[in-house]
Amino acid sequence: xxxxxxxxxxxxxxxxxxxxxxxxxxxxxxxxxxxxxxxxxxxxxxxxxxxxxxxxxxxxxxxxxxxxxxxxxxxxxxxxxxxxxxxxxxxxxxxxxxxxxxxxxxxxxxxxxxxxxxxxxxxxxxxxxxxxxxxxxxxxxxxxxxxxxxxxxxxxxxxxxxxxxxxxxxxxxxxxxxxxxxxxxxxxxxxxxxxxxxxxxxxxxxxxxxxxxxxxxxxxxxxxxxxxxxxxxxxxxxxxxxxxxxxxxxxxxxxxxxxxxxx
Amino acid sequence: xxxxxxxxxxxxxxxxxxxxxxxxxxxxxxxxxxxxxxxxxxxxxxxxxxxxxxxxxxxxxxxxxxxxxxxxxxxxxxxxxxxxxxxxxxxxxxxxxxxxxxxxxxxxxxxxxxxxxxxxxxxxxxxxxxxxxxxxxxxxxxxxxxxxxxxxxxxxxxxxxxxxxxx
Numbered sequence: 123x124x125x126x127x128x129x130x131x132x133x134x135x136x137x138x139x140x141x142x143x144x145x146x147x148x149x150x151x152x153x154x155x156x157x158x159x160x161x162x163x164x165x166x167x168x169x170x171x172x173x174x175x176x177x178x179x180x181x182x183x184x185x186x187x188x189x190x191x192x193x194x195x196x197x198x199x200x201x202x203x204x205x206x207x208x209x210x211x212x213x214x215x216x217x218x219x220x221x222x223x224x225x226x227x228x229x230x231x232x233x234x235x236x237x238x239x240x241x242x243x244x245x246x247x248x249x250x251x252x253x254x255x256x257x258x259x260x261x262x263x264x265x266x267x268x269x270x271x272x273x274x275x276x277x278x279x280x281x282x283x284x285x286x287x288x289x290x291x292x293x294x295x296x297x298x299x300x301x302x303x304x305x306x307x308x309x310x311x312x313x314x315x316x317x318x319x320x321x322x323x324x325x326x327x328x329x330x331x332x333x334x335x336x337x338x339x340x341x342x343x344x345x346x347x348x349x350x351x352x353x354x355x356x357x358x359x360x361x362x363x364x365x366x367x368x369x370x371x372x373x374x375x376x377x378x379x380x381x382x383x384x385x
Numbered sequence: 386x387x388x389x390x391x392x393x394x395x396x397x398x399x400x401x402x403x404x405x406x407x408x409x410x411x412x413x414x415x416x417x418x419x420x421x422x423x424x425x426x427x428x429x430x431x432x433x434x435x436x437x438x439x440x441x442x443x444x445x446x447x448x449x450x451x452x453x454x455x456x457x458x459x460x461x462x463x464x465x466x467x468x469x470x471x472x473x474x475x476x477x478x479x480x481x482x483x484x485x486x487x488x489x490x491x492x493x494x495x496x497x498x499x500x501x502x503x504x505x506x507x508x509x510x511x512x513x514x515x516x517x518x519x520x521x522x523x524x525x526x527x528x529x530x531x532x533x534x535x536x537x538x539x540x541x542x543x544x545x546x547x548x549x550x551x552x
Contacts, residue, residue, distance in 0.1 A: 128387060128404040128450045149448075156446045157427055159405075169404065171451055197440070221518030222495065223431065226440040227447065302429075303517070 123159045127168040134177055134257050134280060140170045141278045148172055148280060150193060151227035153220070154236050178231065178282055181205060186315070187285045188212075189255075192231025196220070199230060211292035211384065215246050215310070218296070220303050231281045234266075237273050237328065239359065240304035242296065244329035247284060249310030249321030250292060255283040270327040289314030291343070293384025295376045296324065299363050306364055307372035309380040311335075313343060320348075320377060325358050325369040335377050345378040389453045393418065394462025402449045409433045409444035411452075412459060420460040420490050424520070431519030434491035435459045441498035443518070460490035463497075473497050476536035476547045477529070484523035492529055495519050500537045507537060 129146075131137040140146055147166040149155050150173050158164050172178060178193040181202045188208045190199060199205055200217035219225055219233075219242050233243040234254070247254070247263045254261040257280045266274050275281060289312040296308030305324030309332075312319050320335040338347040355370035364372075390399040393416060400415045412418045412435065421444060424432030428446040435444045436458040463471035470478070473493050483489045499507065499515040507515065512530050521529065531550070538544040 123405040126404045128448065130450070130453075149451075152448065152451070153428060153443075153446055156407075156448070160426065169448075171448075173451065221431075222499065222515055223434060223441055223443045223518040224428070226442050 123156075124162065124165050126166050128171065129168060130171040130174045132174050132176070134175055134282060137170055137172055137175060137280055138257050138278050140168065141280070143168060144277060146170055148235075150229040150232045151195065152232075153224050153228045154232065154238065172231070172280065178280075183208065184285065187287050189283050189285045190230055191283050192229060192281050194230050196225035196228050196230070196233075197222075200225065208288045209250070209286055209292060211294050211310070211312070212246050212250070212286060214383075215242050215294040218242070224303075230284060234284065235273060235275060235281045237267055237271055238304075239270050239327050239329075240299075240302075240306075240324045242294075242305060242308060242323065245305075245308050245310035245321045245323035246286075246294065247321075248329050248331060249294075249319050250286050250289060250312050250314070251316035251319055252287070253285045254281055255285060256281055264331075267329050272328070287315050291384045293380040293382070295379035295383055297372050297376060307369050307376050309373065309376040311339065311377065311380045311384055313339070313384075318343070320380075322353070322373055322377075325353070325373050327357070327359065332373070332377065339381065343381070345381045348374065348377045348381060351377075387450060389449050391452050391454065392456045394458060400449075404448070404450065406449040407445055408435070408437075408442075408447040408449050408452050408457070411449040412444060412457070418459050418461050422487060422490055424487065424491075429518075429520065430488070431491040431495060432488050434494040434519065436494060436498060439498075439501075441495050441518075458494075460493060463493070471497070472539040472547060473500070473533070473536040476532040476539070479547050480528045480532035480535060480550045482525065482528040482532035484521075484525045488519060488521045488523075492516070492519050492521065496529075496533045496536065497540075500533065500540050503537075504541060506541065507534070509534065 145167040180191045196216045206213045292312035297306045307325040308323045318340040320332040323329045353370040353373035355366035358366035360366040422432035424430035433445040
């Protein structure tokens with residue numbers, strides 16, 4: 123790793139000021155950023171550690187939503203009684219990210235801000251129609267994920283919390299790469315205040331909604347309803363771990379399993 | 386250069402580090418606690434696992450400065466002052482849960498965190514899933530799982546000593 127200055131602000135306002143430097147980068151759990159820095163894929167002159175900012179913590183119920191602070195670690199979301207009671211599929215998803223040690227360090231804010239095409243959280247955020255709260259504004263999930271590793275966040279804008287509307291039903295299923303544990307294809311399905319939503323992660327360059335499956339599930343909420351729907355492989359990822367055709371096939375299988383998991 | 390102050394195995398240390406210094410580098414190179422290993426250096430193998438404020442973490446993917454003020458436990462901090470092994474260490478010995486031993490410090494640290502966080506007890510399958518972040522390239526997983534199963538009985542007070550391995 124190249125060396126960098128390290129800052130640990132205690133307020134969002136101070137963090138935003140430090141991040142006004144275009145060569146500064148935010149860090150929380152660091153389980154994506156530090157490996158990237160070791161490979162010298164990135165050369166920030168300063169890291170701004172957000173983990174000391176109290177206002178980014180906490181998991182709470184706000185009316186018909188569960189609001190999770192950006193610094194909530196995957197293990198905290200997995201173990202949260204609040205999340206388990208309101209959105210068990212979200213607790214299940216958090217409990218199956220990476221491995222124990224990744225879940226002890228990785229945060230929801232980091233995962234969603236990074237928008238790795240093979241991450242789990244973007245599927246839950248899009249699949250539940252969550253709202254992203256930032257240091258400047260609120261952004262709907264549909265407007266947040268713009269492309270591979272790209273979101274609507276501006277350089278000096280920090281994700282502060284995510285508000286998940288409580289669904290009637292929700293389920294998640296994924297096929298993991300057995301070595302990296304990243305998602306090959308995963309589906310997060312939900313039925314709730316925003317209608318039926320099906321979000322697919324891992325398969326394409328960015329999480330996306332599967333409109334055909336949403337229409338089928340809106341008419342008939344059952345695993346059988348999506349069993350015959352084929353995902354086109356055209357824009358999906360193809361690499362040493364699996365072809366686009368393989369991932370397209372997995373999308374249907376994972377959507378079926380996600381609906382079955384949702385009950 | 387910045388300073389970091391942290392407690393390691395019950396003892397307070399202050400050290401000068403760079404921004405990029407990793408926790409594992411501070412432990413091994415500055416504090417000379419070389420029981421914590423660096424295997425893959427890409428947060429996959431778990432040879433570098435230590436406890437930070439009670440959670441198992443990969444110290445190769447944690448900045449030393451991010452551990453400022455933290456309480457860290459490494460493999461060197463497990464045995465009692467008189468040399469009595471921690472039940473997990475004793476179980477690893479009894480069940481021959483190692484071959485080359487390179488992964489062992491990380492395995493033991495992950496296993497202790499796993500058992501402590503699951504007071505209801507773990508099935509064989511749950512132990513295997515809990516070890517996903519630790520790789521043993523001798524592939525000696527069977528005896529590691531048996532050792533953890535035996536250690537949890539002692540750690541949860543169900544037995545006073547580690548059950549003997551079958552001859």
